[in-house]
Amino acid sequence: MILAKRPEIDRFLARPDAAVRAVVIHGKDRSGVAERSEILCKAITPDLNDPFNVTLLTDSDIDGDEARLEEALTALSMIGGRRLVRVRLGSDKASVDKAVAAALKTHADDGFNPDAMLVIEAGALGRDSALRKAAESHKAAVGIACYEDEVGDVARMTREALSAEKVSLSADALDRFVSRLPRGRGLMRQEIERLILYIGPGSGRQLDVDQLEAHLGVEPDASLQDAALQAFGGKPAPAQAGLRRALAEGESAVLAVRQASIHLGKLRRINILQNAGAGAKEAAKAAGVFWKQEAEMLRQARAWRLDDLDRVLDSVNTADLATRTTGMPEALIAERLLLEISARARRLGL
Known part of the structure; x- marks a missing residue:
């Protein structure tokens, strides 16, 4: 199935449906893909470095040795709890796309360990991608496309981050700051963190446009x-x-x-x-x-x-x-x- 609306995506990432066995998160914004994947994976198992319950594979691991993914999905947890199998795809190689798609379909059909969750991070997958088709068409799988954030989403993300540190921007200053942010989520987060440090975490200060300009400078x-x-x-x-x-x-x-x-x-x-x-x-x-x-x-x-x-x-x-x-x-x-x-x-x- 496909999740497209931000509220439903956020709900699923925080509390994944137990009936879903595989998730493909993809898009041009790799930092946005990684951020959403991290939220989902931590909802499944808090310790992402747990060697007993977490397996991390890349496309180079799978290319030429498709059995590695199948073995990871078949393995049982040694200490109990839901197993997590993460796959990070850094290329758009057709053979890897098809191999991972085949494993996803088998897993979604209950062909491997039903207590394992398969989470795949990928770049922008076209509509002809076998992996994307498999995730979007199966009821036990989910496809999430990460597009560039809309202006409103960026403004909301900025407000929430500032509020958590008890600082803020005036409405005009917020518009100005958002218009100057880079497009990738990772870079956005860095700029917001840099702004928070400039204002002073916990200070309760609010910057207006002129004060913000002193921070932004002439770039x-x-x-x-x-x-x-x-x-x-x-x-x-x-x-x-x-x-x-x-x-x-x-x-x-x-x-x-x-x-x-x-x-x-x-x-x-x-x-x-x-x-x-x-x-x-x-x-x-x-x-x-x-x-x-x-x-x-x-x-x-x-x-x-x-x-x-x-x-x-x-x-x-x-x-x-x-x-x-x-x-x-x-x-x-x-x-x-x-x-x-x-x-x-x-x-x-x-």
């Missing part, structure tokens, strides 16, 4: 955000200047292209929400727009319609691939992309 990533904002606003010179400043400060062209993609995604979300009847300010906030940039983003969203964004998305994807796979100078690829976006924005009347 290269800020220049990249500004470059994307200027490009989609039809201002090639400031966009070019922001990019060159970020590159000079050590930022990469790959992240410059990615920032353009993030900005495009925010404009898409504003369009979609407004088409569904949301108000402009409501749509901007839901899209994760920092309040100081709200007016400019809404101005851009009025000009950039969904069809226009889809056309420029092809250019963004092409540039993203080129910066990572070709021998062309990365900086030139990113700069050319921003200039192309600026030119398109000009033609749209910005």
Whole structure:
């Protein structure tokens, strides 16, 4: 079966159904996959280093020796309690995918030790993955896809972490902090922990935007955000200047292209929400727009319609691939992309 909604996923991870014998947690955000797997595994057995009740295998263990997984799933606990078999897949090798899928199906059909729980961590599994199909189609198995957190989820995670340490951010400061967080869950957690240390755990302090800015500082990533904002606003010179400043400060062209993609995604979300009847300010906030940039983003969203964004998305994807796979100078690829976006924005009347 498939678990997709956050509340039902959180409930299952904290209190897994005894009838479920196998779980596949997968997604591009490997830190998010690992975090959810850790919560689930600790719900099964608190000591994940227990040599009697816990077996950890990787794809290299299984590749060429499929019996290792079957032996782990067949073994009985020597001291009682539910056994845990963890599998971490670091590659998308088809033979391993099929082998693990076959073992999962047999285990879900009660072919091995019924008291063993099989938990598999994997990268982004396509819909043609045998492992994903096996987990999602069997009533005794669960498939959980980990997607990038929505802005609301990130804000909630930040609030909860700060509250646990008796510190907080004002509403505007929280919006600003969330807009600057990296995408991976592991990196998000690190930045939140760093903020807590800056505020002072247990101090009861609340930071406003200006106080938060002192913590954030002028980072290269800020220049990249500004470059994307200027490009989609039809201002090639400031966009070019922001990019060159970020590159000079050590930022990469790959992240410059990615920032353009993030900005495009925010404009898409504003369009979609407004088409569904949301108000402009409501749509901007839901899209994760920092309040100081709200007016400019809404101005851009009025000009950039969904069809226009889809056309420029092809250019963004092409540039993203080129910066990572070709021998062309990365900086030139990113700069050319921003200039192309600026030119398109000009033609749209910005």
